[in-house]
Amino acid sequence: AMDVAGPAGSAVAEPGPAGSAVAEPGPAGAAMDESGAEAGAAGPAVAEAAPPPPLPGLQLVHQGAEARVYRGLFLGRPTVAKLRIPKRYRHPALEERLSRRRMAQEARSLLRCRRTGIPAPVVYFVDYATNSIYLEDIVGSVTVQDHIYSVQQSGNDTGSLLILGEKMGELLARMHDEDLIHGDLTTSNILLRPPIEKLDLVLIDFGLSSISGLPEDKGVDLYVLEKAFLSTHPDTETVFKVLLDTYAAKSKKSGPVIKRLNEVRLRGRKRSMIG
Amino acid sequence: MHRTHRLELFPERSVTLLLFNRVRNAAALRKKAMEGSIEGALINPVMIVDPFQILVAANKAVHLHKIGKMKTRSLYAEIIFSLSPNNNISDAFKKFGISDSDTAVLIVVVVDGEKNINLEDIASQVEGQQVSLDELPQLTDTDKVKKMYKVTPQEEKIGTLLDSIVCRMSTKDVL
Numbered sequence: 505a506m507d508v509a510g511p512a513g514s515a516v517a518e519p520g521p522a523g524s525a526v527a528e529p530g531p532a533g534a535a536m537d538e539s540g541a542e543a544g545a546a547g548p549a550v551a552e553a554a555p556p557p558p559l560p561g562l563q564l565v566h567q568g569a570e571a572r573v574y575r576g577l578f579l580g581r582p583t584v585a586k587l588r589i590p591k592r593y594r595h596p597a598l599e600e601r602l603s604r605r606r607m608a609q610e611a612r613s614l615l616r617c618r619r620t621g622i623p624a625p626v627v628y629f630v631d632y633a634t635n636s637i638y639l640e641d642i643v644g645s646v647t648v649q650d651h652i653y654s655v656q657q658s659g660n661d662t663g664s665l666l667i668l669g670e671k672m673g674e675l676l677a678r679m680h681d682e683d684l685i686h687g688d689l690t691t692s693n694i695l696l697r698p699p700i701e702k703l704d705l706v707l708i709d710f711g712l713s714s715i716s717g718l719p720e721d722k723g724v725d726l727y728v729l730e731k732a733f734l735s736t737h738p739d740t741e742t743v744f745k746v747l748l749d750t751y752a753a754k755s756k757k758s759g760p761v762i763k764r765l766n767e768v769r770l771r772g773r774k775r776s777m778i779g
Numbered sequence: 780m781h782r783t784h785r786l787e788l789f790p791e792r793s794v795t796l797l798l799f800n801r802v803r804n805a806a807a808l809r810k811k812a813m814e815g816s817i818e819g820a821l822i823n824p825v826m827i828v829d830p831f832q833i834l835v836a837a838n839k840a841v842h843l844h845k846i847g848k849m850k851t852r853s854l855y856a857e858i859i860f861s862l863s864p865n866n867n868i869s870d871a872f873k874k875f876g877i878s879d880s881d882t883a884v885l886i887v888v889v890v891d892g893e894k895n896i897n898l899e900d901i902a903s904q905v906e907g908q909q910v911s912l913d914e915l916p917q918l919t920d921t922d923k924v925k926k927m928y929k930v931t932p933q934e935e936k937i938g939t940l941l942d943s944i945v946c947r948m949s950t951k952d953v954l
Contacts, residue, residue, distance in 0.1 A: 561787035578787050579834040608953050615950045618943060621933025626942045627949045629838055633846050638949075640942075 559585060570606075570711065575641060582641035583628060586610075603635040606711040610637060613684060613710035620682045622675070623697075623706045642706055644698035648672070649691035651700065652737050664703070669743040671703050673750025676729075679707065680722045681755055687712030689729035691736060719757070723764030726751070727772070730765075781898060782830060782912045783890075786838055789845070791892035794837045796830055798915060799884045802907030806879035811904065812855075819901055820855035820887040821877045824918040826862070826927065829941045833887055835948055836861035841889060858887055864928045864947040874927060882907075883918050 562576035562585055574585040588603045607630065617624035626640040646654075648668065655665055672694065679686065686693070688709055697704040714721070726748070733744050748765075752758045771777070783795040797819075802808070811817040827833060840857035843849045849857045851868055863871035877884055884905060890896045902909055921940065924930075930943045 559788070560790055576787070579831060579838060580784060581831065611950045611953045615946055615953075618934055618938070618946045619931050621931070621937050623937045626938065627946050628835060629842075629949050630953065631842065632848075633842075 559587070578628060578638055581628065582643050583638050584625070584641045585636055585638045587634060587636040600635075604632070607632075607635045607637055609713050610710040613686075613713040614639070616682065616684055616715075617679075617707065617710075620678075620684075622679050622682065622684070623704070624710070625706065625708060642695055642697055645695040645706065646698075646700055647692045648694040648696060648705070649736060651696050652691060652740065652743075656737070656739070664701075665740065665743045666746050668703055669746035670750045671705055673747040673752075674754050675705050675707070676726070676747075677751045677753075677755035677758065680725070680751075680761065681757060683715050683717045685714045685716050685721045685725050686710065687714060687725065687728075689725055690732040717757075719760035719764040720768075722757075722761040723768050726761070726765050727768045730769075731772075780909055780911050784830075784834055786834075786841060788838065789841050792841055793890050793892075794834060795888045795890060795896075795898065796833055796912055797886040797888070797898065797902060798824060798910050798912050798918075799886070799902075799905045799907040800882065800910050800914065800918070802882050802884050802905060804906040805877055805881040805884065808884060808905065809877050809879060812876070815853065817886075817901065817904060818888060818896060820858040822859060822862070822875055822885040822887060823877050823881055824883045824885040824915055825920045826875050826924055827885060827915060828919050828921070828924055828944065830912055830915070831941060832862065832944055832948070833858075833885070835945050837887060837889060839949070854889060855887070858889075861948060864944075864951055866951060885915075 559574050559576075562574035562578070562583070564572060565575040566573040567589075569589075571586045571588045574587070576583060576585075578585070588607065590599055590603070594602070611627055611630050614624050614627050616622075618626070625642060627637065628640065629638040631637070651668070652665060655662060675694075676689075686707065688711070693707065693709040695706040695708055697706055716722070730744060733740060733747075737743075748762070752762050755761065769775075781795055781797045783793050785793045808817065808821055812821045822833070836858050839861045840849070840854055843857060844854050850866070851857045851860050856868075856872075859875050860868055860871045862875045865871075884907070886901060886905070888896055888898070888901065924940065924944070928944050928947055930940060934943045
């Protein structure tokens with residue numbers, strides 16, 4: 505379910521279920537000052553009156569539905585730290601388990617990505633006591649979401665979006681061929697490493713990820729992206745089509761997946777299941 | 780010559796690295812380390828590609844020490860264990876600790892803000908030449924490291940060897 509309150513102060517609306525997208529354009533960790541002007545101070549319109557205490561040395565940069573994201577230097581490296589936000593409406597035992605599992609899934613998937621050559625942040629430290637994870641901060645990166653916005657706004661070079669779609673299709677094909685299901689594919693969970701023109705992609709936010717060879721799971725993964733993509737970015741149907749076509753061409757197991765995707769589309773919300 | 784770094788998550792603690800080459804008394808040092816009479820972790824620099832690798836291990840060890848969840852019996856043993864990509868303690872000591880025939884030694888000291896650790900005292904116990912950490916890359920055996928951490932060819936395209944190593948170190952005990 506989407507948290508409508510959303511992160512205040514964030515420049516763009518985030519339709520994805522987990523609003524914990526990170527990378528903002530511009531300088532990152534080292535300057536632990538101006539990034540605070542972003543989401544942190546305003547805070548979400550939720551129960552907490554006072555802003556949450558920052559981690560030592562790190563600066564709160566974003567508060568999503570699922571986690572608080574901090575940025576700063578850790579052992580001399582620009583780092584992103586994600587601390588899960590406890591949901592008080594859940595039974596504490598369940599909360600602990602879920603929190604633990606999500607973090608473990610994220611860590612495992614990030615390692616899996618690394619071993620199979622799928623670009624994702626390096627894991628620096630996992631704190632099992634507080635269920636927080638410290639990851640490589642891709643300094644100067646931009647989310648695909650922000651990139652598409654800026655390209656569309658500037659009006660020129662929208663042809664590059666088609667190439668972006670190809671690259672995304674290729675990356676997802678590789679990911680799914682490793683039986684890795686992201687679980688929360690949105691354009692804010694894919695980053696562009698600088699220099700942006702190179703269209704070097706990095707996948708992030710694997711908290712809802714899993715391992716599965718089933719075409720159903722891969723189809724749903726793509727469906728989630730399709731919904732997020734088309735609802736966030738108007739007039740990008742061709743881009744997504746290129747993405748899917750590239751996926752189909754590059755993935756060794758794409759046939760059943762695309763077939764499944766079409767079936768899932770028929771199932772979706774507000775779809776008649778008659779006949 | 781040595782290098783010190785504060786641990787951001789444990790502001791009172793700092794980690795100091797000392798590197799020695801042309802070491803003649805590795806056997807004696809190893810004995811002292813096993814007895815616990817030397818204030819530091821003695822590490823084989825051949826397996827270390829960058830000081831960051833040590834910092835990650837030290838950070839994890841200090842964290843586990845703080846919450847009482849170390850797998851080994853001392854902080855320094857835990858640092859050595861944290862370097863290993865697997866959960867076998869004796870294997871970690873064998874591969875990352877020093878052996879009698881070693882000629883280079885990396886000593887890692889964790890200092891508690893207030894306590895004054897005497898680095899000269901530690902250095903004096905080593906019969907060898909203290910060198911700058913900048914010489915570490917010359918001592919690294921990259922092939923051995925790749926083999927130890929089982930780095931895949933695909934990985935080398937998306938990051939450095941250090942990235943691969945750190946990832947394995949930090950996620951090896953994920954349940």
